[in-house]
Amino acid sequence: MKILVVGSGGREHALVWKLAQSPDADRIYCAPGNAGTEGVGENVPIPTNDLPKLARFAKENRIDLTVIGPDNQLAAGIVDLFEAEGLRVFGPDKKAAQLEASKIFAKELMSAEKIPTAHARMFSSSAEALNYCDEVALPVVIKADGLALGKGVIIAHDRADARQAVRSMMEERAFGEAGRRIIIEECLRGSECSVHALVSGKSFRMLATARDHKRALDDDLGPNTGGMGAVSPADNWNAAREREFTGSIMQPLLEGLTRNGTMFRGLLFPGLMITQQELRVLEFNCRFGDPETQAILPRMRSDLLPLLIATIEGGLENVAIEFDSRVAVTVILASGGYPGKYETGKPIAGLENAAQLADVQIFHAGTKQQDGKTMTSGGRVLAITALGDSVEQARERAYAAINQIHFDGCHFRRDIALRPPDT
Numbered sequence: 007m008k009i010l011v012v013g014s015g016g017r018e019h020a021l022v023w024k025l026a027q028s029p030d031a032d033r034i035y036c037a038p039g040n041a042g043t044e045g046v047g048e049n050v051p052i053p054t055n056d057l058p059k060l061a062r063f064a065k066e067n068r069i070d071l072t073v074i075g076p077d078n079q080l081a082a083g084i085v086d087l088f089e090a091e092g093l094r095v096f097g098p099d100k101k102a103a104q105l106e107a108s109k110i111f112a113k114e115l116m117s118a119e120k121i122p123t124a125h126a127r128m129f130s131s132s133a134e135a136l137n138y139c140d141e142v143a144l145p146v147v148i149k150a151d152g153l154a155l156g157k158g159v160i161i162a163h164d165r166a167d168a169r170q171a172v173r174s175m176m177e178e179r180a181f182g183e184a185g186r187r188i189i190i191e192e193c194l195r196g197s198e199c200s201v202h203a204l205v206s207g208k209s210f211r212m213l214a215t216a217r218d219h220k221r222a223l224d225d226d227l228g229p230n231t232g233g234m235g236a237v238s239p240a241d242n243w244n245a246a247r248e249r250e251f252t253g254s255i256m257q258p259l260l261e262g263l264t265r266n267g268t269m270f271r272g273l274l275f276p277g278l279m280i281t282q283q284e285l286r287v288l289e290f291n292c293r294f295g296d297p298e299t300q301a302i303l304p305r306m307r308s309d310l311l312p313l314l315i316a317t318i319e320g321g322l323e324n325v326a327i328e329f330d331s332r333v334a335v336t337v338i339l340a341s342g343g344y345p346g347k348y349e350t351g352k353p354i355a356g357l358e359n360a361a362q363l364a365d366v367q368i369f370h371a372g373t374k375q376q377d378g379k380t381m382t383s384g385g386r387v388l389a390i391t392a393l394g395d396s397v398e399q400a401r402e403r404a405y406a407a408i409n410q411i412h413f414d415g416c417h418f419r420r421d422i423a424l425r426p427p428d429t
């Protein structure tokens with residue numbers, strides 16, 4: 007089978023790496039890919055936002071399956087375009103991808119289906135939102151309705167910050183059209199968990215859980231990032247929570263979606279808050295998480311390819327899904343300055359030595375090959391994953407690998423998977 011993976015991050019390297027292990031995979035392309043995907047597969051220099059060119063490539067090269075990595079292409083309708091061309095593609099169509107692309111769509115569905123989430127109000131007028139800031143209980147969470155590169159959520163601890171967030175989103179349009187409408191919601195307390203499930207209409211299968219570390223610095227300090235590391239399985243998950251998740255979140259969600267004519271086919275990754283009372287949905291993501299995927303896939307024993315195909319074509323109930331019981335710890339190495347303005351173009355040393363270590367997998371994110379050297383080219387540069395029989399062992403292995411790697415300005419968190427969650 008010929009496979010195309012769309013995207014260029016650590017998540018896409020992990021997908022290419024895992025799919026390449028399938029006995030049914032003959033050739034794998036990645037568009038545009040990075041220095042890590044080249045070699046495992048073949049990079050194709052098409053940017054992720056050139057949807058017609060991607061479809062043309064898939065058609066001309068008789069690609070049997072295209073897997074979409076990033077959220078914005080799903081929201082832009084890449085799946086609808088591929089399907090109209092008769093191409094097999096993994097990911098939800100534009101309508102189903104609203105679950106991630108519009109927080110208001112997701113809230114309205116959750117409210118109709120009584121799915122536990124934070125109490126929220128929606129606003130399309132900044133004057134009304136600003137008035138509400140005067141009376142709402144603090145702290146409060148202000149969210150842009152649309153996609154904002156993971157930056158559209160602000161937790162305000164006082165009224166001035168809340169008002170500033172509203173102005174910046176709705177009046178100054180800091181996130182463009184994404185902030186035309188906003189949500190103001192209660193701030194939940196608890197510990198977070200990222201669940202990954204394959205969804206095919208009304209059926210779904212759990213893949214695995216992970217816990218992401220979103221803040222830039224140790225001890226959960228500093229600004230929010232796309233994710234600085236992950237541990238899988240999540241250390242705050244158990245069988246009782248999984249039953250609750252199925253009964254109070256997944257079943258009503260899939261019934262609600264099918265009732266209003268939305269057929270979700272793809273990877274659903276709800277971000278959950280485990281509060282003292284119950285599980286509550288923070289958001290729905292419609293694609294694999296980054297860096298969760300780099301922790302989850304190295305634990306996966308099953309062949310991923312038939313699972314993706316069963317998600318698209320049906321038969322998900324009958325496929326075997328098996329995971330290694332060991333723990334995976336993934337640590338992100340980021341460029342100096344990230345998540346703010348960061349420097350790129352730095353040579354990376356020590357990758358070969360680190361790759362020799364047992365139970366270590368190095369996934370590239372913001373890297374490129376230049377004059378025979380691997381150089382940094384993005385904010386999140388590498389994701390180092392290690393497997394271990396315990397969190398301690400996986401951590402030791404991941405950080406031992408990191409000790410081998412160097413690039414100018416490199417920074418990473420030293421406490422990934424360390425601190426037990428609050429609940």
Ligand code: AMP
Binds near residue numbers: 147156192194220
């Ligand atoms: P979202 O994009 O909605 O997942 O939000 C990004 C991050 O903001 C989440 O992973 C949480 O850390 C935080 N967050 C979002 N909504 C809430 C909430 N209602 N209460 C507390 N934290 C939240």
Ligand code: GLY
Binds near residue numbers: 296
């Ligand atoms: N790590 C969070 C995300 O992929 O959205």
